[in-house]
Every structure is written in structure tokens, then in C-alpha cells.
Amino acid sequence: MRRFGTQGRVYPGKHYVVPRSEEINDFLQRVKEGRYIVLFAPRQTGKTTFFRLALDALVTKSSSYFPIQLNFETYKNLSPSEFYDALYHRMRREITQVFQKREDNPSEILSSFLENAKITNHISMMDFFEQFSNTLQSQNTDQKVVVIIDEFDGIPQTVLSDFLHSLRDIYLSDETRCPHSVGIVGVKSITQLNYDRSVSPFNIQDEFNLPNFTHQQVKALLGQYTDDTGQPFSPEVIEALHKQTAGQPFLVNRFAQILTEELGIPKNELITMQHFSKAHQILLRERNTNIDHLITNIRRNRRFETLLMKIASYDNGIEFNLYNDLINELATYGVVAEGADGMCEIVNPIYQHCIIQAFQPFINGLEGDYFPEDTEKDFTDYLTSE
Numbered sequence: 056m057r058r059f060g061t062q063g064r065v066y067p068g069k070h071y072v073v074p075r076s077e078e079i080n081d082f083l084q085r086v087k088e089g090r091y092i093v094l095f096a097p098r099q100t101g102k103t104t105f106f107r108l109a110l111d112a113l114v115t116k117s118s119s120y121f122p123i124q125l126n127f128e129t130y131k132n133l134s135p136s137e138f139y140d141a142l143y144h145r146m147r148r149e150i151t152q153v154f155q156k157r158e159d160n161p162s163e164i165l166s167s168f169l170e171n172a173k174i175t176n177h178i179s180m181m182d183f184f185e186q187f188s189n190t191l192q193s194q195n196t197d198q199k200v201v202v203i204i205d206e207f208d209g210i211p212q213t214v215l216s217d218f219l220h221s222l223r224d225i226y227l228s229d230e231t232r233c234p235h236s237v238g239i240v241g242v243k244s245i246t247q248l249n250y251d252r253s254v255s256p257f258n259i260q261d262e263f264n265l266p267n268f269t270h271q272q273v274k275a276l277l278g279q280y281t282d283d284t285g286q287p288f289s290p291e292v293i294e295a296l297h298k299q300t301a302g303q304p305f306l307v308n309r310f311a312q313i314l315t316e317e318l319g320i321p322k323n324e325l326i327t328m329q330h331f332s333k334a335h336q337i338l339l340r341e342r343n344t345n346i347d348h349l350i351t352n353i354r355r356n357r358r359f360e361t362l363l364m365k366i367a368s369y370d371n372g373i374e375f376n377l378y379n380d381l382i383n384e385l386a387t388y389g390v391v392a393e394g395a396d397g398m399c400e401i402v403n404p405i406y407q408h409c410i411i412q413a414f415q416p417f418i419n420g421l422e423g424d425y426f427p428e429d430t431e432k433d434f435t436d437y438l439t440s441e
Contacts, residue, residue: 056283059311061343064104071279071311072104073272073304078265079109086113086120086201086236090261091226093239097389099305099345102240105265106203113201114156120235121191121198123149128206135214136175143174143183150187165190177217181225188233199235207241226259238263267302270294276307280315288314288326295331301403303389305345306338313337339408346409352388353410359385360414363401366391367411372398 060070082105085092096102106124113122125145130138147169154161161169168190174180184200191198210218225232239260268276274293281287292314300306313334314326353359362381366373375393377383382399385391390410394400401407 057279059280059308059315061305061309061312064107065101065308067108071276071308072108073101073268073276075101075105075108075265075272078105079112082106082109082238082263083112085261085263086238089199089232089235091222091237091239091259092263093260094263094265095241095387096265097387098348100265100267100389101304102265103205106205106238106240110201110203114153118157119197119199120201121150121153122201122203123153123234124203124205125149126205127209129209131209131211133211135211138211138214139174139176139180142180143172146174146183147172162190162193164193177214177221180218181221184225184233188231200233201236201238202234203238203240205240207239223259267300268297268304268307269302270297273297273302273307277311280311284315284322286315286320286322286324286326289328291328292326292331295328299335299404303345303403303405306403306405309343309345310334310338338405346406349388349390349406349409350413353385353390353414356381356384359390363390363410364414366399367401367407372396375399 057069057071060066065072082092094102094106110122110124113120123146125142130141133141150161150169168186172183172186174183188200191200222237225234226237270293273296277288277293277296296307296310300310314320314330317337318330318333320326320330353363358381362373362385373382375382375391375397377386382391389402390406391399392402401410
């Protein structure tokens with residue numbers, strides 16, 4: 056039986072999955088238009104699952120595109136030569152897998168090209184794409200190459216500039232370009248990767264937003280479980296679950312996981328608000344990977360803590376301003392968002408509760424008005440026995 060997944064990528068055959076049909080159709084339309092798409096969003100928001108579903112659609116439903124899936128997660132500490140060598144072997148393996156999924160075989164010319172090609176730097180990478188496209192066209196003239204790069208943040212800093220400029224050069228080429236479309240997926244945006252800001256890093260990018268689940272998507276997700284087991288959720292539970300999580304994919308699935316697997320509710324019983332309250336308490340008290348990521352990212356900079364406690368506890372609020380580096384980074388980590396009034400708000404009630412529990416000041420919260428920002432909150436580094 057399928058279950059609600061919270062450990063990495065979810066698979067439609069094993070897990071309940073929000074299909075995100077509208078978002079996938081939007082993405083595929085951008086691919087057809089040859090856009091170079093970027094998506095930067097917090098971890099555990101369904102980025103990898105979304106793009107894998109989109110790639111699967113390209114592999115199985117369209118013979119007009121040749122999708123290549125890459126992942127830079129383990130590349131961060133590689134030298135430039137090691138990076139481009141690993142890139143070549145990964146692309147060669149992915150190309151082979153696409154043919155296997157389509158129950159097809161590469162031509163002898165294409166096989167020979169892949170066997171003898173080498174990528175040693177950004178220039179030879181551009182040559183590889185051009186020759187691959189030409190060789191692919193000799194087998195199927197209609198296929199356009201699409202490259203999706205997951206965990207782009209892992210790209211070595213030493214190759215970042217040349218790599219992006221190469222993609223930009225390909226995109227602006229007057230000739231038939233390869234890749235036809237590129238998707239770059241990560242947590243930090245390109246401008247947050249210590250890029251040389253004296254030049255435009257990647258001004259051809261088409262930003263793609265993958266929102267949290269809507270109320271209807273949460274309802275449909277839980278409905279898949281009901282269809283499988285016959286056990287329904289009361290409408291109040293669905294409403295409360297969406298409100299408490301704001302549709303954050305990990306939290307939605309973890310909430311549902313507790314309700315359906317850990318509370319021991321008989322399958323012939325309706326899941327009620329009484330059950331919801333118990334699950335809610337478990338979720339608020341436990342240490343899970345999502346909350347741990349949240350707190351760890353906040354602890355990276357002590358000024359995050361001060362800012363978040365003001366957002367959570369002070370009546371006058373903080374204006375949402377992405378030109379403020381602190382706010383921009385907290386938004387990148389999925390901690391804050393812009394409210395309807397243009398002010399910062401913590402993205403969901405569960406995060407707000409956990410942040411207050413983790414960083415609640417020991418005194419009245421006004422120490423920031425009287426002491427320097429870098430003062431410890433127990434003042435041991437500021438006050439002495441004298």
C-alpha cells in the first residue's frame with residue numbers, strides 16, 4: 056500500500072503524490088519555448104520530485120525532446136578538471152538511460168561519439184553539446200536537448216562563472232542551440248553563490264515559482280489515502296492541516312503520516328479534530344529533519360534570531376524587503392515570506408512555534424534596545440561582577 060513520504064524524493068508507485076499538473080504544464084510550455092529556467096526554493100519543498108515528474112513526462116510522452124538529468128550535490132569540492140570529467144560521465148550515463156526508458160538504442164555513430172568524447176573545461180562542454188545535438192539529429196531530426204541540473208548549489212566555486220557564461224553564450228547563439236532548454240534547481244540563488252557581482256551572472260534566466268500545496272491539493276492528497284483505505288478525514292481536519300502547515304509539502308506529509316500510521320486509529324473510524332490535536336502535539340514536540348534544517352539555518356547568523364523574534368513577538372513588525380540581505384536569506388531558506396500587508400511573516404504557525412521555543416529570550420525581549428547586537432542574551436560577555 057502507498058504511504059505519505061517524508062524521506063527524500065517521493066515515487067507515485069510507493070507514495071501519495073500531489074500531481075501538480077498545472078505547474079508541470081507551465082514548465083513544459085517554457086521548455087517548448089526554449090527558456091533557461093531557474094528554481095531556487097528551500098529544501099523539502101518538492102523541487103526534485105516536481106522536476107523528475109516533468110522529466111518523466113518528457114521521456115515518455117514526447118519524442119521531440121531529449122531530457123538529461125544532472126545533479127551537482129556531490130561536486131562541491133572537486134577541482135575544475137575533476138568536475139568536468141564527472142560531468143561527462145554523468146551525462147553519458149543519463150543519455151544511455153533515456154534510450155533505455157524509451158526502449159530504443161543509440162545509433163552506432165552516436166555510440167561512437169559518446170565513447171570517444173571528452174569534456175575538460177567549459178569550452179569543450181559547449182563543443183560536446185553541439186556535437187551531441189548534431190549526432191542526435193542524424194538519428195532523429197526532431198529531438199531537442201533539455202538539461203535539468205538539480206542541487207546546483209553544489210557546483211564548485213572555481214567553475215561557476217565559466218559554466219554560467221557558457222550557458223548564456225549558448226542561449227544567445229543565433230544558431231540552433233543545444234541545450235534547447237535548461238532547468239537549474241537549488242536552494243541558494245545564483246546571486247547568493249558568491250558570484251562576481253561586477254558582471255551580470257545569468258540575466259537570461261526565467262524564474263519559476265513552485266508554490267506550497269493549496270487547500271485543494273492537500274484535500275486531493277489526503278483523498279488518495281481515503282480512496283485506498285476507505286478511511287476519511289473530516290473537513291475540519293483538512294482545513295486545520297492546511298492552515299497549520301500553509302501547505303509546506305514536508306509538513307503536510309509528516310502530519311498525514313502521524314495521523315495514518317502512528318496514532319493507531321482504526322481504519323473504519325473517521326479521522327477527527329481530536330486525532331488532529333494529538334498529531335499536532337507530536338509534530339510540535341518532535342525533532343524532524345525539516346525543523347532541524349530550519350533551526351540550523353537560523354543559527355548560522357545570530358542576527359537571524361534577533362530579526363525573527365521581532366517578527367514573531369513585536370506588534371509593529373518588519374517590512375518585507377528582499378534588498379535586505381538578512382530578509383533575503385531567510386526567505387531563501389523558507390523561513391519568512393511577505394504577508395498581505397507587505398510585512399514579514401513566518402511562513403506557517405508550526406515554524407513560528409518552533410522558532411519561539413528555540414530562541415525565546417531569557418528576559419523581557421527588550422535587550423536589543425539597550426545593548427549592542429552581538430551581546431550574548433545572558434549578558435555574560437557584557438556585564439562583569441563589578
